Amino acid sequence: MTIESAEQNKKVSGNVKTHVIYQYVMLLLITTTLFIPPQKKGKIMTTYHTKALILGSGPAGYSAAIYAARASMKPILVSGMQPGGQLTITTDVENYPGFADPIQGPWLVEQMEKQAVHVGTDIKPDYIVSVDLSKRPFVCVGESGDTYIGETLIICTGASARWLGIPSEEKFKNFGVSACATCDGFFFRGKEVAVLGGGNSAVEEALFLSNLAAKVTIVHRRNEFRAEKILQERLFAKPNISVIWDSAIEEFLGTDNPPSLTGIKLRSTKTNEFSELKVDGAFIAIGHTPNTELFKGQLDLDAAGYIITAPDSTTTNIKGVFAAGDVQDHVFRQAVTAAGTGCMAALEAERFLG
């Protein structure tokens, strides 16, 4: 190789290096821009301060907001990824006091929202992705990039019912398939229903339904229940409850326009054989998941992940942090109880600040 060509090679390899670095920097810029959520692009991040920061826009969150606003706490409520909460995915609500005729779940929470705004709540359509409860005031960061600082924090992030996740379940939700016997059992008076599950919830749901429905069949994938013995004894004493062991729901069956459940297709977990059971309603009772992932390691949670609150109170293990509604209630899980504890949380937050 001549000195000239060696010089040329050096120049070319220098150019290649510069080009590679240039490409790398461009790629880095493009990927970081792509991974910035759309709402953050070109957005100036804002920090909001309030005496009462409320997370969640179900009955607990709105009730807390109404009480906090009327106590001049100028609450900020972050509505989350499901504005209105669980009631937005149901139809008829017949057990929320104050309405002589059945009302629609989405309409009920819409009224709660209007009432909360009317008395002075600032509602933020955001979703909290991180919290720092190590000191007061408490800092929550939203998915938007905005920061919410609360002198007190009222957690009302609810719990989600676990579903089977099969396509026919989606089709018949609210048209015969439900995850709440206390809420929907009344619509199946004198009819035949199935309950899926084998834990305390399933047995309790079946016992509740046995007082309304003509016949209740529990479908369980094993050959014994996990439920407490006392509950099982009550269950086996009921003449209108029967059990199909070693079986799982394969498909929900029914008619279209409007969808109406007529039965369920079962699969034996032992033989894989299929069978059909005629029912008017099916209740999925395989548990709930509280929305508490954010608070793990900061707040005391029970074994199932629910926030632990003091008896007759919404106080948590951290002073100034309160929890209301389904996020701390694995027993009742009703709109009216959620609203009740939301009210308690706001009153306790107000007293805490003094």
Ligand SMILES: Cc1cc2nc3c(=O)[nH]c(=O)nc-3n(C[C@H](O)[C@H](O)[C@H](O)COP(=O)(O)OP(=O)(O)OC[C@H]3O[C@@H](n4cnc5c(N)ncnc54)[C@H](O)[C@@H]3O)c2cc1C
């Ligand atoms: C199908 C169905 C039918 C029902 N029917 C009835 C009925 O007829 N009567 C009755 O009394 N009850 C009924 N219930 C139960 C009732 O809906 C609940 O008990 C009630 O909604 C609980 O209220 P909540 O405020 O605690 O939580 P939810 O209603 O679960 O609301 C939780 C809120 O938290 C928000 N959130 C979650 N994570 C975050 C986060 N990281 N950042 C910000 N926000 C967050 C969500 O967006 C949501 O707005 C039914 C439930 C279901 C699923």
